Amino acid sequence: MYLNTATLLVVFYLNSIVSPVFTIRNVTLTIEPGTAVARGTNVTVRCNAVISSSGGEALSREYTIYKDSMKVYTKTSSTAEDLLYPLPDVRVSNTGKYKCEINIEGKQQASEVKKLTVTGLSKPVLHTPNVVVSEQGEVTATCRAPGETGSIYFYFYEDSNVILENQASSNLLETRFHLSRPGIHKIHCTYSVFVMPEVLNSEKSNTVTVSVQELNIAPVMKIFPQSKIYEGDHLTITCSINTSLQSSESVHLYLSQGTQLLSTAATKVNHSLVALVTDPGEFECRAEIGNVAKVSTEKISVTELFSAPTLTMSPAEVFQREYMTLTCKSESYAAERLNRRELTYTLEPPENLLVSRSAGVFTGKALPYDFNYTCVARARGIVKRSETLTVRPKVSVSTPKISVVGRAVLGQPFKILCQSDTGSLPINYTLLKDNAQLSTTSVKQPFEQALFTVTINESDEINKYVCAAKNNHRGHLLSKKINATVIVPLSRASLTVIPTLTEISEGDHLYLICGIKGTPPITFKWYRLGNRQPLLTNTSNINTMDYQVHRLSKEHSGTYYCEAINHANTVVRSEMVTIEVHLALWKKALIGGFCLLVVSVLVVVLVLYFKSKRGKREAAAELSVKPSSPKSDDSLTVNLTHNTEVYKAATDAAPLYDGMEGRATNGTRDSVASLPADISNRSSYSIPATV
Numbered sequence: 001m002y003l004n005t006a007t008l009l010v011v012f013y014l015n016s017i018v019s020p021v022f023t024i025r026n027v028t029l030t031i032e033p034g035t036a037v038a039r040g041t042n043v044t045v046r047c048n049a050v051i052s053s054s055g056g057e058a059l060s061r062e063y064t065i066y067k068d069s070m071k072v073y074t075k076t077s078s079t080a081e082d083l084l085y086p087l088p089d090v091r092v093s094n095t096g097k098y099k100c101e102i103n104i105e106g107k108q109q110a111s112e113v114k115k116l117t118v119t120g121l122s123k124p125v126l127h128t129p130n131v132v133v134s135e136q137g138e139v140t141a142t143c144r145a146p147g148e149t150g151s152i153y154f155y156f157y158e159d160s161n162v163i164l165e166n167q168a169s170s171n172l173l174e175t176r177f178h179l180s181r182p183g184i185h186k187i188h189c190t191y192s193v194f195v196m197p198e199v200l201n202s203e204k205s206n207t208v209t210v211s212v213q214e215l216n217i218a219p220v221m222k223i224f225p226q227s228k229i230y231e232g233d234h235l236t237i238t239c240s241i242n243t244s245l246q247s248s249e250s251v252h253l254y255l256s257q258g259t260q261l262l263s264t265a266a267t268k269v270n271h272s273l274v275a276l277v278t279d280p281g282e283f284e285c286r287a288e289i290g291n292v293a294k295v296s297t298e299k300i301s302v303t304e305l306f307s308a309p310t311l312t313m314s315p316a317e318v319f320q321r322e323y324m325t326l327t328c329k330s331e332s333y334a335a336e337r338l339n340r341r342e343l344t345y346t347l348e349p350p351e352n353l354l355v356s357r358s359a360g361v362f363t364g365k366a367l368p369y370d371f372n373y374t375c376v377a378r379a380r381g382i383v384k385r386s387e388t389l390t391v392r393p394k395v396s397v398s399t400p401k402i403s404v405v406g407r408a409v410l411g412q413p414f415k416i417l418c419q420s421d422t423g424s425l426p427i428n429y430t431l432l433k434d435n436a437q438l439s440t441t442s443v444k445q446p447f448e449q450a451l452f453t454v455t456i457n458e459s460d461e462i463n464k465y466v467c468a469a470k471n472n473h474r475g476h477l478l479s480k481k482i483n484a485t486v487i488v489p490l491s492r493a494s495l496t497v498i499p500t501l502t503e504i505s506e507g508d509h510l511y512l513i514c515g516i517k518g519t520p521p522i523t524f525k526w527y528r529l530g531n532r533q534p535l536l537t538n539t540s541n542i543n544t545m546d547y548q549v550h551r552l553s554k555e556h557s558g559t560y561y562c563e564a565i566n567h568a569n570t571v572v573r574s575e576m577v578t579i580e581v582h583l584a585l586w587k588k589a590l591i592g593g594f595c596l597l598v599v600s601v602l603v604v605v606l607v608l609y610f611k612s613k614r615g616k617r618e619a620a621a622e623l624s625v626k627p628s629s630p631k632s633d634d635s636l637t638v639n640l641t642h643n644t645e646v647y648k649a650a651t652d653a654a655p656l657y658d659g660m661e662g663r664a665t666n667g668t669r670d671s672v673a674s675l676p677a678d679i680s681n682r683s684s685y686s687i688p689a690t691v
């Protein structure tokens with residue numbers, strides 16, 4: 001155990017000697033003498049690292065300097081001294097962002113970024129070995145940026161115009177270029193250094209004067225004839241060169257008219273053509289040697305032999321299959337060169353179906369469709385065409401149709417439409433009534449319509465309207481008479497009740513018949529007073545319709561009315577009818593029977609009562625009256641007679657039930673007679689006896 005502990009201590013001691021413990025505390029980068037310096041300053045980039053370690057020996061340090069994230073310098077050092085990265089005689093290309101990074105045994109740490117800005121560019125220097133060149137020669141020029149480094153672009157100028165630009169891998173650029181014209185040329189150069197993301201431009205260089213000497217070379221062009229050239233004349237043109245130049249380079253000649261190249265040759269060009277007034281009147285003879293070109297131009301004036309023809313039509317407007325005349329004519333011609341009889345005219349295309357009546361005059365019927373005509377005039381080999389004339393024959397108007405827009409309502413304004421299926425615009429439409437003109441309108445656009453507003457007061461008045469259409473010199477075309485249904489607004493609404501009001505009883509079948517005067521279809525609605533919603537809504541093609549109620553009850557009593565509306569959109573209402581549902585017949589019979597029973601019982605009671613009273617009186621009379629008295633017999637006879645009359649009167653006072661309800665209405669059923677007051681208001685009835 002003691003041996004293992006000793007071994008570990010020895011290993012730890014050896015490790016502490018071989019690999020000391022350290023930490024990188026800080027890395028700092030500084031730029032001396034400053035971060036903003038002028039061109040030519042000696043600059044030092046200093047990297048300082050503060051490191052703490054457990055050993056006394058210096059650690060091996062690897063320093064790396066970065067510029068704009070690119071590695072520019074690396075050095076390994078075993079001392080604690082600062083790393084110095086010198087930048088002698090700095091240029092603007094040294095401008096950038098610098099950073100220092102240190103690496104010790106795999107442990108790394110970097111400094112903060114510092115930016116170095118260098119200002120000022122050196123003045124460029126331009127040099128040309130040859131200041132005099134021939135017109136076809138080249139100028140050699142060298143532009144130098146003294147002391148500058150980095151990515152440099154050079155620019156060469158003649159006055160303010162750029163001749164050439166290019167990038168160089170060093171601080172100078174040598175190039176060659178041509179100067180375009182003879183004479184004195186002033187040349188200078190500039191350069192630009194790219195320091196991303198900026199571009200720094202230098203000032204102008206010195207100016208160099210270069211003289212360009214003209215070549216002794218001149219093209220010569222001749223045209224025959226030279227004056228009074230007419231259309232159709234044959235022209236001969238020559239193009240040659242006049243020079244005393246002794247050159248190893250060959251000469252090329254080009255003859256052109258406008259943009260058309262006519263001919264080319266080495267020493268001389270000969271070309272012939274027919275003069276045309278429509279061709280460009282300028283010819284060019286061009287001589288080229290190397291990159292030098294010399295030009296000679298000539299203009300000619302060609303007199304027109306005859307003018308381009310014009311094509312006209314008469315009449316100005318023509319209808320399908322009507323006769324027309326096309327006239328083709330050249331308004332002017334060179335009388336000193338051309339006889340008018342030499343001019344001939346034809347129509348294209350050949351299938352035009354028109355006949356030539358005289359020089360330039362063609363007649364025939366217009367086709368039923370659009371057709372393009374072109375006139376061709378010819379004389380002495382010259383051919384000229386007129387502008388295309390498109391003949392669009394008009395279509396005669398067809399027989400118009402007359403109709404009502406929407407609905408014709410009696411007494412209300414409505415519109416009548418007059419329209420033809422075919423016909424070229426404009427079309428004049430006229431509305432007539434009984435052959436009298438009422439109004440005329442002209443339809444000039446496809447979307448327009450011929451509409452007339454009228455009002456009629458009688459239904460048969462609608463059949464008196466017709467319309468006429470016209471779009472040409474012919475007469476009007478008349479339509480048929482208008483055929484339309486006239487809607488008569490509703491009126492005279494009535495509500496009929498079946499059965500009659502006096503006969504309506506419970507259990508009956510009720511019919512409420514709404515009648516109206518007006519044009520169907522008619523929409524009927526039945527209402528009960530107090531309800532906003534209709535009981536029934538229905539549409540009919542006749543003028544009457546009913547609303548039925550099955551098995552009437554007392555709840556159906558109320559006030560009813562009907563409303564009606566048709567396409568005239570006017571609502572009419574009937575008078576209100578009050579319906580009262582009476583008791584059913586069996587109920588009336590039951591009540592009548594009960595009343596009869598009560599009366600009968602009452603009569604029997606009265607009769608029994610009267611008999612009882614009479615019996616008592618008779619007994620008393622027998623006791624009190626003497627047998628010899630005749631007056632007693634007379635009194636008894638009077639009492640019996642009186643009682644018989646009272647019974648009969650009581651019986652007559654309660655008649656049998658006659659089937660009629662016990663309620664009086666205006667002009668309806670009779671009332672059932674009531675019981676007499678002297679019977680119905682008391683419980684007993686007696687007749688005093690006469691003694």
